Amino acid sequence: MPVPILSTRDLTKTYGRGPDRFDALRGVSLEIDRGDSVAIVGKSGSGKSTLMHLLALLDTPGGGSVHVEGTDARSLSGRRLNALRNQMFGFVFQQFFLNHATTVLDNVVLPLKIAGMGARERRARGMAVLEQLELADKARNKAGNLSGGQKQRVVIARALANNPRVLFADEPTGNLDSATGRIVEDILFDLNQNHGITLITVTHDHDLAARFNRRVYIRDGQLITTDEEHAA
Amino acid sequence: MKPLETLKTAITNSFRSKLRTTLTVLAIFVGAFTLTITNGLGTGISNYIDSQVAAVGASNAFTVTRADTGSGLGSGPQKYDPNTRVLAGGGRPGSTQVALTQADLDKIGAVPGITGVSPVTRLNTAYIQWNNQDKYQLSVSVLAGAQPQLDAGQNLDDGSPAPQIILPSSYVAPLGFSDSAQAVGQDVTIGIPDATGTMRTVTARINGIEQSALLSSGGAFINKALSTALTQAQATGTPATSAPVYTAATATFAPSSESQISGMKSQLSGAGYTAQTLDDRIGTVKTVINGIIGVLDAFAVIALVAAGFGIVNTLLMSVQERTREIGLMKAMGMGSGSVFALFSAEAAFIGLLGSLIGSGAAIALGTVVSHALARGPLSDLAGLQILSFAPGPVAVVIVLVMAIAFIAGTLPAWRAARQNPIDSLRYE
Ligand SMILES: Nc1ncnc2c1ncn2[C@@H]1O[C@H](COP(=O)(O)OP(=O)(O)OP(=O)(O)O)[C@@H](O)[C@H]1O
Ligand SMILES: [Mg+2]
Numbered sequence: 001m002p003v004p005i006l007s008t009r010d011l012t013k014t015y016g017r018g019p020d021r022f023d024a025l026r027g028v029s030l031e032i033d034r035g036d037s038v039a040i041v042g043k044s045g046s047g048k049s050t051l052m053h054l055l056a057l058l059d060t061p062g063g064g065s066v067h068v069e070g071t072d073a074r075s076l077s078g079r080r081l082n083a084l085r086n087q088m089f090g091f092v093f094q095q096f097f098l099n100h101a102t103t104v105l106d107n108v109v110l111p112l113k114i115a116g117m118g119a120r121e122r123r124a125r126g127m128a129v130l131e132q133l134e135l136a137d138k139a140r141n142k143a144g145n146l147s148g149g150q151k152q153r154v155v156i157a158r159a160l161a162n163n164p165r166v167l168f169a170d171e172p173t174g175n176l177d178s179a180t181g182r183i184v185e186d187i188l189f190d191l192n193q194n195h196g197i198t199l200i201t202v203t204h205d206h207d208l209a210a211r212f213n214r215r216v217y218i219r220d221g222q223l224i225t226t227d228e229e230h231a232a
Numbered sequence: 233m234k235p236l237e238t239l240k241t242a243i244t245n246s247f248r249s250k251l252r253t254t255l256t257v258l259a260i261f262v263g264a265f266t267l268t269i270t271n272g273l274g275t276g277i278s279n280y281i282d283s284q285v286a287a288v289g290a291s292n293a294f295t296v297t298r299a300d301t302g303s304g305l306g307s308g309p310q311k312y313d314p315n316t317r318v319l320a321g322g323g324r325p326g327s328t329q330v331a332l333t334q335a336d337l338d339k340i341g342a343v344p345g346i347t348g349v350s351p352v353t354r355l356n357t358a359y360i361q362w363n364n365q366d367k368y369q370l371s372v373s374v375l376a377g378a379q380p381q382l383d384a385g386q387n388l389d390d391g392s393p394a395p396q397i398i399l400p401s402s403y404v405a406p407l408g409f410s411d412s413a414q415a416v417g418q419d420v421t422i423g424i425p426d427a428t429g430t431m432r433t434v435t436a437r438i439n440g441i442e443q444s445a446l447l448s449s450g451g452a453f454i455n456k457a458l459s460t461a462l463t464q465a466q467a468t469g470t471p472a473t474s475a476p477v478y479t480a481a482t483a484t485f486a487p488s489s490e491s492q493i494s495g496m497k498s499q500l501s502g503a504g505y506t507a508q509t510l511d512d513r514i515g516t517v518k519t520v521i522n523g524i525i526g527v528l529d530a531f532a533v534i535a536l537v538a539a540g541f542g543i544v545n546t547l548l549m550s551v552q553e554r555t556r557e558i559g560l561m562k563a564m565g566m567g568s569g570s571v572f573a574l575f576s577a578e579a580a581f582i583g584l585l586g587s588l589i590g591s592g593a594a595i596a597l598g599t600v601v602s603h604a605l606a607r608g609p610l611s612d613l614a615g616l617q618i619l620s621f622a623p624g625p626v627a628v629v630i631v632l633v634m635a636i637a638f639i640a641g642t643l644p645a646w647r648a649a650r651q652n653p654i655d656s657l658r659y660e
Pocket of ligand 2: 048049050094170
């Protein structure tokens with residue numbers, strides 16, 4: 001059996017202290033295979049984003065462990081961890097986190113700049129990704145001046161810029177109308193099916209979730225086997 | 233991120249938020265400006281003092297007198313000793329000065345380290361006159377290694393057989409000259425009473441005119457030839473039996489260290505003489521001036537501390553504003569070191585910008601003001617440039633201010649760079 005690209009064991013995460021203490025994750029064990037497409041489905045506040053951040057090694061778990069291709073994330077050196085974040089993972093944040101004062105292109109090529117790619121190569125690659133998301137004509141615009149849907153696509157372009165092997169998308173179609181949403185979905189599934197990218201997506205949308213290979217249901221920080229909401 | 237890329241991004245970032253950068257640069261500007269000005273004031277004043285001090289005498293010479301044995305306060309009159317000659321006059325009323333004889337000079341010359349001894353005779357010149365016009369009082373002194381700052385003409389030539397004199401510029405108009413240049417090369421008549429009270433005259437050529445100076449005595453400098461001529465004139469009619477006596481002697485020594493000088497001093501005082509270097513004689517003046525410069529420096533440090541807080545404040549604001557940006561960069565795999573380098577480069581760049589503009593403005597303004605002052609209110613102190621800027625101290629100021637900006641900018645960045653990416657991203 002091949003080693004899963006990502007796996008977690010008894011993952012917990014607690015926010016706050018004392019009376020403010022809140023257990024956002026309460027023992028999540030999960031395995032994700034290379035090239036799989038996984039939808040994480042759950043109500044608001046159930047811990048979906050928290051789980052995604054831990055999987056993408058952006059946060060440290062309270063307990064349990066995350067393994068990347070069989071290696072415990074805690075044993076990774078700072079340099080190796082940065083290389084993983086830069087080259088292996090792409091992350092589409094729920095809140096975008098765009099730099100509004102700089103251009104769309106500058107936002108998109110940030111991971112390439114961090115990777116140490118030269119300016120010309122960077123621009124070529126950035127333009128190619130923007131082209132793919134039908135945003136090439138907005139490359140010179142300030143990111144702050146875009147519409148919500150355009151911003152959503154810029155964030156996806158940024159996540160894809162450095163050709164990640166695993167793409168995390170936190171509600172990638174939540175802000176889009178159904179037509180644009182459809183385009184974005186198609187792009188994501190094309191990457192998964194034709195480029196072998198492992199796709200991990202958070203969504204509320206059950207129609208979208210149905211298109212994934214696999215669905216993971218989460219409630220109050222714990223995985224549940226069935227979609228009870230749907231079943232009810 | 234590549235180093236050059238880091239630098240470029242840092243510079244772009246600092247221009248991106250114009251208000252913040254302007255405020256920070258302003259804070260740094262104030263610090264650099266104040267420091268450069270006080271520094272220039274210090275340099276200007278010490279340059280002036282150095283040139284003035286050189287005009288008074290050589291630094292490698294002692295003025296040696298007989299120690300005034302036990303004339304401390306309330307010690308009463310000294311017992312008469314027929315072997316001790318006392319010179320009246322000079323000093324405060326009631327004070328006496330013991331004369332030096334040739335034997336004393338030999339003793340001083342024998343002290344190790346002393347290379348030459350020449351006696352100082354008091355020349356009681358009475359007047360100076362040019363072209364039969366009005367007579368003016370005059371006091372003269374031999375140029376014992378002094379380098380007067382000249383307005384016109386040349387320095388004295390001690391080797392020349394012709395009698396030469398350098399007059400203070402205050403004599404130019406009263407004697408009847410239209411300006412300093414006209415006075416140079418003219419012959420003047422100096423009157424000096426001899427031992428019997430008869431007025432004798434000696435003719436000397438004006439070799440140069442001295443700028444009015446801070447420490448100058450208001451007297452004229454004369455060369456060896458004129459000194460000899462005046463001494464002879466003054467001694468005319470002295471009883472042949474009395475041996476020559478001197479008020480003081482000038483003892484020169486080879487350039488020496490501080491400890492060697494004090495060694496020679498203690499040897500001389502052991503032999504019963506008082507030896508003073510130039511620094512000893514103008515010590516009080518120097519202490520006062522150093523005090524003034526010290527106060528100025530203290531103000532500069534206060535300004536620097538104030539500017540430092542301003543810099544910390546604005547850069548701290550910037551880090552909070554941009555903690556999300558740090559989080560994002562870390563989420564995309566930027567190492568803590570690179571994040572730190574980016575913010576340090578930005579802080580250093582803003583520091584450089586502020587201190588360059590501040591120092592530049594200070595130098596420009598200072599030079600203009602200094603020239604205006606030298607022409608106007610301070611024109612009586614010829615040669616004084618109240619503000620003068622040496623490259624070394626200015627560079628030190630720039631580096632110091634940059635260092636403060638650097639520390640102020642990087643300490644908060646250091647904290648943000650170590651957080652988990654998601655903690656920085658959630659920062660509101
Ligand atoms: N930094 C934090 N401090 C305290 N509580 C937090 C923090 N981040 C998240 N939480 C809490 O943890 C729980 C899970 O949050 P999470 O963002 O993972 O939810 P989610 O499933 O992504 O919800 P949504 O669908 O609304 O995005 C929530 O109850 C939230 O209030
Ligand atoms: Mg969420």
